[in-house]
Amino acid sequence: MYSGKRVTSPVPYPSTAISTFLGEVKNLLQTKVYNKFKHVFIGSFNKAVMYLEQLKTDPNVVSEGGMYNKKPMLVFTPTLEQPVEATDWIWNYTTMHPYMAYWNRPPITFEDGTLLALTTRRMQGNIDLRILVDSYPEEHDIQLAFLNYFRGLNKIVPMNMITLKFILSDKIKMLTDENEEIVLDLKNSNISHKLIKTTGRNEYVIPIAATPTLRLTSLSDSSNFYGGNDLAEYALSGSLQYELEIPFNINLHTNMRVINISANVTTSVGSIDASTEVGPDDLIEDSINQQETP
Secondary structure, three states, X not given: OOOOEEEEEEOOOOHHHHHHXXXXXXXXXXXXXXXXXXXXXXXXXXXXXXXXXHHXXXXXXXXXXXXXXXXXXXXXXXXXXXXXXHHOOHHHOOOOOHHHHHHHOOOEEEOOOOEEEEEEEEEEXXXXXXXXXXXXXXXXXXXXXXXXXXXXXXXXXXXXXXXXXXXXXXXXXXXXXXXXXXXXXXXXXXEOEEEEOOOOEEEEEXXXXXXXXXXXXXXXXXXXXXXXXXXXXXXXXXXXXXXXXXXXXXXXXXXXXXXXXXXXXXEEEOOOOOOOOOOHHHOOOOOEOOOOOO
């Protein structure tokens, strides 16, 4: 059993994990799924339409053959929904039992007996897809490419090419009940210093075994046909569902009179580009030396 002072604080800016992940999804869609997209736009479809309208009056674009040189174009709009129910444990919440996280994942242990644990939550969300193309054959090529990669509809596809890593700042700041700031230095703990290829620096890393997943839930024709001399607008609409582990809380167990804790947590992933793709020999080993939990 643990004794002493317990403090939990939310991770600042957990949304950075989502934006990092979405950048990798964008790379995946335009390299592994279909590598002939001329433009990939992250945002709302209305913004993409505004962009296309601006291209019509851009003299540089007109001189290169008009707005159609930007097709096929992929627009994807991400949304965050809710925690994955099957992994939504009571230690994921600061208002319930966050300190039970020590039994879920070995904590970081400091020389003075202080324990530090990072709580993560597996979240799910949707990515709405809108694909603008020039012709039916091109539309069918893209549709078949998506169905091939995702093995049809509603199949869970693990993103094994992504190695998810949470990077802790070197210094953990604590505030005592006398308004005194104390700094915990991770070099005095059992967490390892690892070289991260994406940053080119040695970092204090907590690897996460849970792999992000994607699932193609729909993909169908959404073309518009007009009468008269107006050209048809060929398009596909669909949706991806994703699951992703996100850092949420930092839990501290110490004999010091601490009332608050602050630490930066950033997210790094292994790139899917051939030059930096993470292979089996490059996976980070468990950076926390497996010591017996006190």
